Amino acid sequence: MKETWDYIIVGAGSAGCVMAERLSADGKSTVLVLEAGGENDSFWVTLPKGVAKLVQKPEHMWMYPVAQPREEGGPQNEVWIRGKGLGGSSSINGMIWSRGELADYDAWESEAGAVGWNGKTMTAAFLELEDHAAGPSSLRGAGGRVHVDPACYTYPLADRMIEAGEAIGLRHVDDLNGSTGPRVGLFSHNIRKGKRESASRTYLAAARKRPNVAVVTHAMADRIVFDGTRAVAVEATVNGQPRRFPCSGEIIISAGAMESPLLLQRSGIGDAQRLQAAGIPVVVHSPDVGERMIEHLSISIPYRLTKGSGTNKSFFGIGAAMAMLRYLVRHDGIMATGPFEVGAFLNVTHPDGRTDAQLYLGGYTFKIEDNNPVPLDKIDPRPGITIYGQLLRLTSESSIRATGPSPASLPDIRHNFLSTEHDRASAIALIRAMRAFIAAPPLGDMVGPEVVPGTQVESDEDILTAFRKLSTCGLHAIRSCRMGGDPDAVVDPRLRVNGVQGLRIADCSVIPWHVTGNTNAPAMAIGLRGADLILQDRNKSGQA
Numbered sequence: 001m002k003e004t005w006d007y008i009i010v011g012a013g014s015a016g017c018v019m020a021e022r023l024s025a026d027g028k029s030t031v032l033v034l035e036a037g038g039e040n041d042s043f044w045v046t047l048p049k050g051v052a053k054l055v056q057k058p059e060h061m062w063m064y065p066v067a068q069p070r071e072e073g074g075p076q077n078e079v080w081i082r083g084k085g086l087g088g089s090s091s092i093n094g095m096i097w098s099r100g101e102l103a104d105y106d107a108w109e110s111e112a113g114a115v116g117w118n119g120k121t122m123t124a125a126f127l128e129l130e131d132h133a134a135g136p137s138s139l140r141g142a143g144g145r146v147h148v149d150p151a152c153y154t155y156p157l158a159d160r161m162i163e164a165g166e167a168i169g170l171r172h173v174d175d176l177n178g179s180t181g182p183r184v185g186l187f188s189h190n191i192r193k194g195k196r197e198s199a200s201r202t203y204l205a206a207a208r209k210r211p212n213v214a215v216v217t218h219a220m221a222d223r224i225v226f227d228g229t230r231a232v233a234v235e236a237t238v239n240g241q242p243r244r245f246p247c248s249g250e251i252i253i254s255a256g257a258m259e260s261p262l263l264l265q266r267s268g269i270g271d272a273q274r275l276q277a278a279g280i281p282v283v284v285h286s287p288d289v290g291e292r293m294i295e296h297l298s299i300s301i302p303y304r305l306t307k308g309s310g311t312n313k314s315f316f317g318i319g320a321a322m323a324m325l326r327y328l329v330r331h332d333g334i335m336a337t338g339p340f341e342v343g344a345f346l347n348v349t350h351p352d353g354r355t356d357a358q359l360y361l362g363g364y365t366f367k368i369e370d371n372n373p374v375p376l377d378k379i380d381p382r383p384g385i386t387i388y389g390q391l392l393r394l395t396s397e398s399s400i401r402a403t404g405p406s407p408a409s410l411p412d413i414r415h416n417f418l419s420t421e422h423d424r425a426s427a428i429a430l431i432r433a434m435r436a437f438i439a440a441p442p443l444g445d446m447v448g449p450e451v452v453p454g455t456q457v458e459s460d461e462d463i464l465t466a467f468r469k470l471s472t473c474g475l476h477a478i479r480s481c482r483m484g485g486d487p488d489a490v491v492d493p494r495l496r497v498n499g500v501q502g503l504r505i506a507d508c509s510v511i512p513w514h515v516t517g518n519t520n521a522p523a524m525a526i527g528l529r530g531a532d533l534i535l536q537d538r539n540k541s542g543q544a
Contacts, residue, residue: 002214005032006249007534008234010221010263013088014520015507016254017199018129018527020215021145021207023534030212032245033204034219034236036259037085045091046195047327048152049335052379054092060084061092064258064400066413070468080413080473082258086217087200089256089475090520094338095196097148097188098517099126099177099525101355112512113485115493117529125525132188139178145202146524147192150175152337154186157310157363157385160442161342162186167440176343180355184344187360190520191338194331199524219243220407224251224267224503226283231503237407250534252495253505254527257477258400260509261290262411264481264490265402269497280405284499288488289481293398294514296358296474297417297427298390299467301434302365304448305383310363315379340388344437345516348429349422350393355516357430359437360388368451385447389434390474391427392516395420400480418468427467428460476519478511494533506530 006029009016016033024031038059044050045060054060066078083089102119109118123139130141132148140148165184166172173185190197207213218239225233225244233246253260264270268283270290275282313319314334327335340360350356365384396419401412418424438447449455453466481490481497489512491497495504508523515522 002030002032004246004248006030006247008032008034008245008247008251010034010234010251010253011036011088011255011259011507012086012200012204012215013083013254013256013507014090014199014523015527015530016252017087017090017202017204017207018524019252019254019506019531020213021203022528022531024207024210024213027210027212029249029538031207031214033207033213033215034221034234034245035086035215035217036220036255038217040085040087040091040198040200045087045198046201047335048095048189048191048194048196048337049339051092051094051339055081058084062258064411064413066415068414068416070417070471078415078473080258080477081475082256086204086215087198090190090198090524091196091200093475093518093520094340095189095191096338096340096343096360096518097146097177097190097521098343098358099521100515100517101180103180103354104513104515107513108483108511112483113489113493114483114512115485117483117493121529122522122525125528126521128528129521129524134175137178140175145206146190147197148188149191150188151186152189152191152341153332153334154341155311155363157308158186158341158361160308160446161361161385164437164440164443165342165344168436170344170346176345182346182355184342186341187338187343189338191336194327194336199527203524203527221255221263222266222407223405224253224263226268226500229283229499230501247502250502250504252530252534253503254507256507257293257480257509258411260505260507261400261480262402262407264289264497264505266405266407269500270402274401278402278404278409280402286488286490286499288490290400290402291397291480292482293400293480294394294478295398295415295417296390296392296476297394297423297471298388298474299431299471300366300386300388301431301438301453302368302380302384302386302451303438304365304451305385305446306448307446310383310385312364312379312381312383315364316381346433348433349426354393356391356393356426357433358390358392358517359434360390362386362388365451384451385438385443387434387438389430391423391430393514394426395422398477415473417471418464424464427471428463431463431467476508476515478508478515478519479513481505481509483510483512494537495530504530504534
């Protein structure tokens with residue numbers, strides 16, 4: 001292996017994989033990718049419905065205990081999960097290809113000072129990423145590496161879900177990414193011929209074919225090494241052994257919204273007082289590292305079906321055998337799609353009228369357990385329907401802080417969910433909107449009583465109490481290494497870490513403001529645009 005590298009990318013997730021392909025494409029630079037997890041070459045990673053087999057598997061997931069209890073006086077047992085291994089979260093997620101809305105990115109530029117990151121530039125990145133099954137348009141890409149399927153799998157109950165959305169005033173659209181405002185339709189998925197289109201399978205696989213690229217798995221980055229304030233190496237533990245990887249060009253951290261701020265802090269970049277308290281020498285005082293983080297907040301409501309049939313039967317006995325046989329022979333059917341087929345975007349309470357909630361619907365229910373009311377890995381054999389709601393424009397800010405200089409020290413995560421009046425009102429409004437959706441015809445005539453939290457939970461106070469107890473992290477954390485034009489921003493609009501040289505961040509941690517949708521597609525777009533910025537700067541400086 002080379003003694004020094006032109007570029008070192010820490011993290012082979014959604015952004016890092018794209019970054020590796022882009023930076024190595026012209027053959028002029030050597031690129032090293034360090035990934036803490038493994039190859040992620042399991043059949044269950046490739047199989048779209050295999051995500052249930054990956055839950056709580058440490059070889060595929062980071063699991064972060066949260067110090068702050070969800071309910072006042074409640075148990076401290078919440079765990080946030082993120083993808084680990086090649087592809088990162090794109091190897092374990094629901095594969096929903098959701099791009100957010102143009103106004104999101106315009107606000108990045110106008111409100112957060114992220115100059116150059118607007119609806120026009122991000123749309124261009126999405127178009128370059130995509131190979132859309134519906135063909136090209138002004139808002140759909142063709143010929144890109146990520147295959148986007150707008151209708152992997154559908155069934156009669158899914159059609160009824162869309163009709164119910166129309167009954168409450170949502171527009172039925174063929175492409176949820178192709179418009180804004182209240183709308184309902186089938187989710188687009190990054191799935192090709194029944195297989196998950198992770199960032200590893202698409203971009204990193206292409207990069208690894210080149211002689212100027214190397215990938216080291218099971219390499220946990222301990223810290224970035226500085227010569228003064230210039231990043232010159234990455235110290236990592238590889239298969240239990242300490243290693244040092246020198247860099248003559250730039251180091252790019254793409255470890256995600258959880259690990260990127262932790263790596264910065266372990267490297268001495270963060271709030272000086274907190275770093276010193278954690279026993280970490282200070283390189284740069286940057287108080288927003290790990291702070292002002294925004295998450296989505298989610299809740300799942302299951303219902304029993306009294307008429308018609310859903311998809312529960314496809315996960316048990318002969319139904320499961322037939323579904324798997326169909327998948328193995330034809331690579332289609334229910335095993336070839338994600339957890340939810342139908343999606344909706346709407347406004348429940350935000351004063352500007354913008355989209356502030358997302359709904360996911362599927363024709364099954366999870367098995368209810370006393371210690372885990374809505375688990376993610378156990379399907380109920382009885383027919384049912386699940387509506388899963390997500391608050392997209394929360395004002396509560398979270399934090400993630402390193403507690404010591406070693407990755408072995410568990411981080412201190414404070415979610416601060418529902419700490420503002422706006423967010424509490426939004427939670428109540430979301431539950432009422434979800435119930436209205438299910439009650440609308442034709443679904444209202446097909447479902448029985450609400451299983452969780454139950455129809456007895458009706459007052460605002462009771463709904464809020466139930467929401468605190470049952471809601472979960474939305475798996476869409478952003479802004480933990482905020483991009484902006486102000487002095488306190490962690491990175492500037494060219495993704496350079498302020499206060500040092502030779503170090504950038506490219507992943508969801510830099511997102512400065514809300515994304516009204518899922519974050520995998522935006523993360524890949526950040527990797528693409530970030531690599532372009534690096535190449536522009538390299539060419540301006542006259543480097544090879």
